[in-house]
Amino acid sequence: MAHHHGGTAVKVASGTTRVALVGSPNSGKTTLFNALTGLRAKTGNYPGVTVARFEGSVRTTDGEIVLEDLPGTYSLDAISPDEQIVTQVLDGEDLSVATPDAVLVLLDATTLRRSLGLLAQVLQVGLPTAVVLTFGDELARRQGELDVPALQRALGVRVIPVVAGTRDDLGVLREELARPDSWQAPIVPPPVDSTELREWADSVLDTAGYRLPEADRRTARIDSVLLHPVWGTAVFFVTMFAFFQVIFTLAAPLQDLVQAGFDWLAGVIADNVHGPFGGFLSSALIGGVGSVLVFLPQIVLLFLMIAVLEGSGYLSRAAFLMDRIMARAGLEGRAFVALLSALACAIPGIMATRSLPSARDRIATMMAAPLMTCSARLTVYVLLVGLLVDPSTRFGPVGAQGLVMFCLYLGGALAAMGTAWLFKKFTGRHGPVLPFYMEMPSYRLPRARSVAVAVWDAAKGFLSKVGRIILVVTIVLWLLLNLPARGTSDFRAAGINPDDTTATSSYVLDHSFAADAGRAVEPVFEPLGFDWRINVGVLASLSAREVFVATLGQVAAADNPDSPTTALQQMQTPDGHGGERKLFDAPTTAALLTFFLFALQCMSTIGVMRRETGTWRWPAIAFGYMFALAWTMAFVVHSVVSAVA
Amino acid sequence: MVALHPEPIAADPRSVRWVTGADVTPFVGPVRHAAPPLEALVENGTVESLCCESDAVVVRLGAGHDWRTTGASVRSTLREALTDPQHWEADSADQWSDDARLEAAAREVIAGPAGDYVRSHGGQVWLESARGGRVEIGFAGTCSHCPAAGFTLQHRIAAAIRERHPGEIQVVAAQLEASRRQRWLTLRRR
Structure with a gap:
């Protein structure tokens, strides 16, 4: 998974020199791109396709140039849509995307023979080209040999060795980037014919005195354990166990700390600010935005661990081990990484699909990611499982609540796999079958900078994007729940004591615009046992699932909107036969849990899906598909539980 | 088949060195007639x-x-022609000899990067002779007193000659005549 420094999509001014960065996956391309552009990268999409586009400005010794990081590719024979983009960008006759003024090709010194094939194709294009040679340090460590000046003579273009992240090397590169117009195309482009091409590569490597690096002994030794059918799988499960332990255990005290901060803030507000504005601050800001910010430690920890696992090279091994299981859903091992990220939040999960070389796999994984049990669902699950299952119920040593929770996680994972399989089949007719290629990079110490950038990006993205959406929705929701405004005369007319705050707020709520909306959608949700109050919660949770908890609290007019369980347990609703029933009876609660398991109630996810696919089509399909699935499954569960109970 | 790659010649944009590796070209020196294509x-x-x-x-x-x-x-034609060495014609029969090939290899190395390395260090290097598998290289300038001269001879020059002319060859430093030996000012009484 490539951690680009994210940002908003901004068009870079035309007129500046544009240099494209071309290289195979794992050639150190993204590391170099991040190092050169620093924190000034912009992301976007290529028109009409699901391929992320990265551009950044680079300060050279002579002004700024624009560097465009093209998708990692092994060749220009466009098999996948991503490779097609590279071909299109380099093709001067293709007017749909701008052709760069020059090309910087990354060659991994440890896999030089394979990289030369890509270079040959780029050189055939005839744009001014320079070569950046990466991992020369690793070649030397593994006793390989390469004569760089001879390689430069043989290739006929400038070759700049760079150990990614070394300032001196980057200085040389910045000097070269200042004058890409002086870069040359080779006097005779490399041959096209595959036999001649192989001979050309042989001849170039021979002249450059290239001696293949020895197999990395350290990596081979570690892999003999980590990729072992038995030990490897064991280590994998221990790693995954530790992974979740860290997310759900280590994050807990940090979460409590954030929660304590908001509680303190709520206290200060309650003591000092009164009236509607005080209500707005405590319920909308603290209840809405605060309940989401609580999940920041989890997001940071998750990305920290993924960045470390990726930087060290273990993530490729985990993906390799999971490949067989993922294959059953028609996906490759790399999709596992995306689905793993989706356990914290579907947004990083969807962003992680950028690492998938096939656009078709990307769509299927993107459709599956929102079904993985994200941390936002956790809050809802905790509330509803508490209502459904008595905490004292046990099956032997296993608590029933924990078991239900486990089933919900398992159900989410199974639903995700099934969805991936379905969409793979559904989109399969259009795309070609892609050859699978996965590279096991040598084990490396993760670079602190890359890890920091990944974590910082995740935290910033979470705070700004999710925070913005939830803030807006919570404000709107608060208004809808409290409008139209009621005065003392309204309460008197309805026979309510205007001094009884619980009664008046309940009256305002009952006659609010939100209540109207909740009643309006009643026909849709009635078969599931939902009444208008749940409907308001479900509608509100379309923005973000956590809002359901806070909204239900407000709707129930409970004393504490963050733990409304007691108030909710007492809540009654007409049973349709002239009597009353508990609103949160077993069939309704089970149906509600099932609904939350499948439904795509997250505007941020929809927004990110739109950004990543470049079209509204896929988010619309995902929303429709998951809503239909959620409703149907909830209906089935409601009927089955009703029949049993 | 013949592994080839082109290298430009800075001084002459119309010329390109098509590097073939050792023992592929039929002879050394000017070509009178190449194979048909x-x-x-x-x-x-x-x-x-x-x-x-x-x-x-x-x-x-x-x-x-x-x-x-x-x-x-040119690439594909050259490739084809090189597989047919019998149909190449040289200006003289000498060009086909092993001595000529060894001498060419030594001259190219001295004119190439290995020679450049010596010259960049203030040394002078030239070919004394190349005959019967024995190459004598002359050194002067800073090389005459340099303790690393032997290392440069074996690891840069001899290695490069062997790449172009595989087989048993001997590369040695020429024993210089007094007249070609550089005279240095010295305080020592002669």
């Missing part, structure tokens, strides 16, 4: 001249032709 390019004026080196063929294009457009056809 390549000879056709000479006859129609695409190629002006051909010259064989120990590990390359230098091709000079005719006026009005440029490498970007004709490069691919």
Whole structure:
């Protein structure tokens, strides 16, 4: 998974020199791109396709140039849509995307023979080209040999060795980037014919005195354990166990700390600010935005661990081990990484699909990611499982609540796999079958900078994007729940004591615009046992699932909107036969849990899906598909539980 | 088959060294007639001249032709012609001899990067002789007193000559005549 420094999509001014960065996956391309552009990268999409586009400005010794990081590719024979983009960008006759003024090709010194094939194709294009040679340090460590000046003579273009992240090397590169117009195309482009091409590569490597690096002994030794059918799988499960332990255990005290901060803030507000504005601050800001910010430690920890696992090279091994299981859903091992990220939040999960070389796999994984049990669902699950299952119920040593929770996680994972399989089949007719290629990079110490950038990006993205959406929705929701405004005369007319705050707020709520909306959608949700109050919660949770908890609290007019369980347990609703029933009876609660398991109630996810696919089509399909699935499954569960109970 | 790659010659944009590796070119020196397909390019004026080196063929294009457009056809024709060494003709029979090939290899190395290295350090290097598998290299300038001269001779020059002329050869520093030895000012009484 490539951690680009994210940002908003901004068009870079035309007129500046544009240099494209071309290289195979794992050639150190993204590391170099991040190092050169620093924190000034912009992301976007290529028109009409699901391929992320990265551009950044680079300060050279002579002004700024624009560097465009093209998708990692092994060749220009466009098999996948991503490779097609590279071909299109380099093709001067293709007017749909701008052709760069020059090309910087990354060659991994440890896999030089394979990289030369890509270079040959780029050189055939005839744009001014320079070569950046990466991992020369690793070649030397593994006793390989390469004569760089001879390689430069043989290739006929400038070759700049760079150990990614070394300032001196980057200085040389910045000097070269200042004058890409002086870069040359080779006097005779490399041959096209595959036999001649192989001979050309042989001849170039021979002249450059290239001696293949020895197999990395350290990596081979570690892999003999980590990729072992038995030990490897064991280590994998221990790693995954530790992974979740860290997310759900280590994050807990940090979460409590954030929660304590908001509680303190709520206290200060309650003591000092009164009236509607005080209500707005405590319920909308603290209840809405605060309940989401609580999940920041989890997001940071998750990305920290993924960045470390990726930087060290273990993530490729985990993906390799999971490949067989993922294959059953028609996906490759790399999709596992995306689905793993989706356990914290579907947004990083969807962003992680950028690492998938096939656009078709990307769509299927993107459709599956929102079904993985994200941390936002956790809050809802905790509330509803508490209502459904008595905490004292046990099956032997296993608590029933924990078991239900486990089933919900398992159900989410199974639903995700099934969805991936379905969409793979559904989109399969259009795309070609892609050859699978996965590279096991040598084990490396993760670079602190890359890890920091990944974590910082995740935290910033979470705070700004999710925070913005939830803030807006919570404000709107608060208004809808409290409008139209009621005065003392309204309460008197309805026979309510205007001094009884619980009664008046309940009256305002009952006659609010939100209540109207909740009643309006009643026909849709009635078969599931939902009444208008749940409907308001479900509608509100379309923005973000956590809002359901806070909204239900407000709707129930409970004393504490963050733990409304007691108030909710007492809540009654007409049973349709002239009597009353508990609103949160077993069939309704089970149906509600099932609904939350499948439904795509997250505007941020929809927004990110739109950004990543470049079209509204896929988010619309995902929303429709998951809503239909959620409703149907909830209906089935409601009927089955009703029949049993 | 023949593994080839082109290297430009800075001084002459019309010429390209097609590097073939050792023992591929039929002989060394100017080419009178190449094997048929390549000879056709000479006859129609695409190629002006051909010259064989120990590990390359230098091709000079005719006026009005440029490498970007004709490069691919020259490459495949050259490739084909090199598999047919019997049909190449040299100006003289000497060009076919092993001594000529060894001498060419040594001269190319001295003119190339290995020689450049010596010259960049203020040394002078030249070929004394190349005969019967024995190459004598002359050194002067800073080389005459340099303790690393032997290392440079074996690891740079001899290694490069062996790459172009595999087989048993001996590369040694020439025993210089007094007249060619550089005289240095010295305080020592003679």
